Amino acid sequence: MLKTTLSVLSSVTLALLSSTAIAADAAQLEQGKTLFAGSAQPIACAVCHTLKDADAAGTIGPDLDELKPDADRIRKTMMEGMGAMPSFSAMDEADREAIIAYVVDATN
Numbered sequence: 364m365l366k367t368t369l370s371v372l373s374s375v376t377l378a379l380l381s382s383t384a385i386a387a388d389a390a391q392l393e394q395g396k397t398l399f400a401g402s403a404q405p406i407a408c409a410v411c412h413t414l415k416d417a418d419a420a421g422t423i424g425p426d427l428d429e430l431k432p433d434a435d436r437i438r439k440t441m442m443e444g445m446g447a448m449p450s451f452s453a454m455d456e457a458d459r460e461a462i463i464a465y466v467v468d469a470t471n
C-alpha cells in the first residue's frame with residue numbers, strides 16, 4: 364500500500380518535473396517529500412527522523428520539526444553522515460537538493 368502510494372507519488376513527481384506549466388519549485392518540494400518519506404537511498408530519512416509534514420515519526424535521529432535545520436546544515440550532514448546516520452553523498456545532486464529544499468520548507 365505504502366509502496367503503491369509512493370510509486371504513484373514518484374510518477375506524479377516525474378510528470379510534474381516534465382511539465383513546464385508547473386512551477387519548478389512545487390515539483391522540487393514534492394520530489395523532496397517523496398524521497399524523504401520513502402525512496403531515498405540507502406535509507407529514507409523518515410525511518411530515523413520525525414517530520415510531521417511527511418508523516419514521519421522516526422526517533423533514531425533528532426526531531427526535524429524541533430531542530431529546524433538550515434540548508435547548509437542539512438547538506439553537510441547528508442554529505443558527511445553523522446553518527447548512526449549514513450552519508451547520502453552518492454545520491455544525485457538534484458535529489459539531494461530537493462530533500463534539502465523540502466526539509467527547509469516544511470520546518471521553517
Ligand code: HEC
Pocket residue numbers: 399403406407408409410411412423424425430432436437440441445446447448449451462466
Ligand atoms: C539510520 C538513521 C538515519 C537516517 C536514515 C537519516 N538520519 Fe539524519 N540523523 C540521524 C542521527 C542518529 C542523527 C544525529 C547524529 C548525532 O547527533 O550524532 C542525525 C542528524 C541529522 C541532522 C542534524 C545534523 C546536525 O547538525 O545536528 C539532520 C539535518 C539530518 N539528520 C537530516 C537527515 C536527512 C535529510 C535524511 C535523509 C536524506 C536523514 N537525516 C537520514 C539518523 C538518520
